[in-house]
Amino acid sequence: MKIYKIIVVCLLPFSLKGFAEEPDGDVPADTIALEEVQISAQRMNQFSTGLKISSIEKELIEEYKTQSLAELLAMHSQIFIKSYSNGGITSPSTRGSGASHTAVLWNGFNLQDPMNGMANLTNIPMSFIDKIDIQQGGSGALYGSGALGGAIHLNSNMPYNKGLEIKTHQKYGSYQNIFNAINLNYSNQNFSSSSRLFRHSSQNNYDYENIASINRKTEKLANASYQRFGFLQSLKYKINNRHEIVLHGWYQDSFNELPSTMLNVNPGQEEQKDQHLRLTAGWRRLGEKSTTIIRTALFNGKNRYTNPTLNDTTNNLSNSLIAEIEQKFQLGNNHLINLGINETYEKASSENYGNEKNRNRMSFFTSYKIFNRKKTFSSTLSFRNEIINNATSPITYSLGIKAKIFDWMTLSSNFAKNYRVPTFNELYWGNWGNPDLKPEKGFSEDIGLTLQKNLKDHVAQFNITIFNSNIDDWIIWVPDHTIWTPKNVQKVWSRGIESSLNYYFTLNKVQLRFNASYNYTRTTNEANNQLMNKQLIYVPLHQYNWGITTKYKIFELKYNESFTGKRYTSENNQQYVDDFSVGNIHLGMNFNAKMFTGKLAFSVNNIWNKSYQVMAWYPMPLRNYNIQLTLNFNHKQ
């Protein structure tokens, strides 16, 4: 409780300044300016009324071009990123939910693996992404299974009429961390192409203090190297003012050694290789009052895991074929209707399953939005019904409201029923998978307040959201006399507060920016057993980050800090990993020539040299350094 008071006190001097003018905070505008809408982002932009969505600033995306999505989110979002080593495997946890409860949507298609329900955020290079929107809170009616806790929306930006653009990103850092990428973009009036290539590797053999060893020896992390490369080709073609086609093809090869914990005195030997091919195609027709989108995707994933100690090699293969048709109409000046069908066919095979497994999922979804002429009030009601292998699962729905009470104040609220269908591992793994599992289901509610003030030299934004969510039939593996098997037994109640603050101002050519966010997440086990009312493992109660950016002429200096409170590691809350706070400094220099622009930057990560762990007994690196160079060539014909 103490913490609320502190936050309130902190925010008080700020709010006293008063707010006036200018609309809209971090929630995307409810615009129906059709030209601006991307094929993939339509639903998020127009029908996620009342949901808490925050966009990652373009500048931050640029700063992280030589890193992965995981690293950006760990420092700058309110999602807890579970990381098993620096640059190693990660998974997101939103509002206390599990690793398979945050949908990761790439140009509108869900990247969560059908086998384990996860999306490894380290395997998403930032040089392939142009836009990130983070949605906290469930939205099953809009995005289907998996979006129980939240969703991360990743989009490519492909403008027309920009001529030829060549971008290179290079990084060299501690532990032989080497990143190279080149983006080749070309566009004219009705055609746009973007070719992107990257390679990233690191020995990742950092020193750490082994607090589990007899004399707290300093040791070098072993078996933690990684190596990834990938290619992304995107094409967009405007047939005429009404018709447009978009194609994306992404191939990536990722190799990760998996370090063992510091509890194990032997170095790890496990490793994992992932190969992904993702192809998508979309067509859009724009009418005066209606839009049609037809799109399809083919995702192919290969994962090979080896553990020489156990003489174990497992090959996991998955294929998803997705087809979707969506029709939007505007009725009069105040109503929007969206109707759609999604058909997803998933197929997977693995030594762990015996034979090949497949599943057919068909969803019908619809949204109805009403708004006033000034667009200061809007409300959306959505439904989705999914049929899995001919069996109907319960209908999910959501209702959202957003109202601009004053020019400087917006209220939003959302109520949603969400679900997650079991993964193939949960259904079919070995002799222990449980084919009778039901989908997990949950309800989430939130209410948010956004304040925004724009003055000549100042911009100030503040958001506070109170949320509540319940997940029922949460699938966990439990012992059942002779075996461990997944069952729909966990009941979880999560509630808390999220707040964020942004403040920009310019003073004598010096641009300054301050940002901070804080979240409080109480997530408890509600199943009637010995563990009732205990906080779930790996859900930090407190999390905050803050940063200051200053810019003067060609120079920029940033300091960011991210704090994660203690996480319990045992379900009975008797063991935990300590809280940690990481501070990073970034010094950049921008240079401009006629057709060239560039940036040279130097970063110090973990500047206070803290010894910490995100996941218990997996050490993270001490102070480390890197230097980055970005070059930009632009020639407009």
Next chain:
Amino acid sequence: MMKKLNLIGWALLSLIISAALSSCEDDDYSAPTGTYTDGVFVVNEGNSSSGGSVSFYSYEGDTVSNNIFEKVNNRPLGTYVQSLTTFIDKAFIVVNGSNKLEVVEQNSFKEAATITGFDMPRYFTPVNGSKGYVTQWGNGGQIKIVDLNNYVITDTIEVGTGPEKMYSFYNNIYVANGGGLSVDSTIFVINTYYDKVVDTIEVGHNPKDMVIDSEGNLWVLCYGHVQYGEDWSVVFESPSELYKINTNDHSIINSYKISDNLHPEHIEISPDGNSIYYGGGFSFGNIYRMNIRDTELPSTPFSDKYFYGFNVDWTDGTLFALEAPDFTSNGFLYRIHPDGTILGDYEVGIGPNSIGLKKK
């Protein structure tokens, strides 16, 4: 100027928040309480997210103190604690998932050494004051010989697949080749003077545990073998069995089928050496007691609870039985009188599997 001050104010307030947050942390550690002189140690395997631990049951207070290794040494014990064996003034703790043998002072539980170089170690048995054996699953099944003066591995004896418990008898040590993740059906006999395998006894599938009775017969508990097919259905399952073996010529005196599809994991003996107890394990519900001269297995169980492991106190015959209801919440220790009366139950750590006895 005003604005600049604001910024500094923000920075300060952020610092205050950090300070306030860190002061909110409560301190779960309490100072080491007393010593561990009169009681038994309980081995708690733990699970993959929270490591294993050792608890101590004290006769005097009739109470249990948990997590004593971490309390005393201010560091975790490790993942999947498999066994604890007391010898002279030390306790040897085999930490399977961490691939190490932790040596501590028996009375204070203070760390003495960490022995490394193992690959999936299981059990420790002292041979004499200067050497001990450790079974390990790694490298196809081995015994690592440990120097008890310098706490290093000095030599390796190749044994069968998945070696588990050992039983010391005169100059021999019997090793149960439990099959690990596949199958074996042998007991190796090792001469401890030469550290050589001198004989092999064929028994049923996957022998895991042994005792020697008052008449010098070796009783071997065979778990049986369960084999899964391509689609993970059970394609082969052999019964669990009990073998009675003459220790002079290693001939089989008798064998008994326990069950076709239930697989007990433990066997213990009463202090007088006249009764054996068998049962317990991950999937076996009961404990049975049998007189060593009986020629048929008992039909009614001594206890019908699900115990993950149990041991018999060789001083008074009390059973220390461990219940692990799941591997996420704490388990329980039950003290059971040889007449079947439950003398007490106590909350211990996660996944308790056995106890390490101290001399009273």
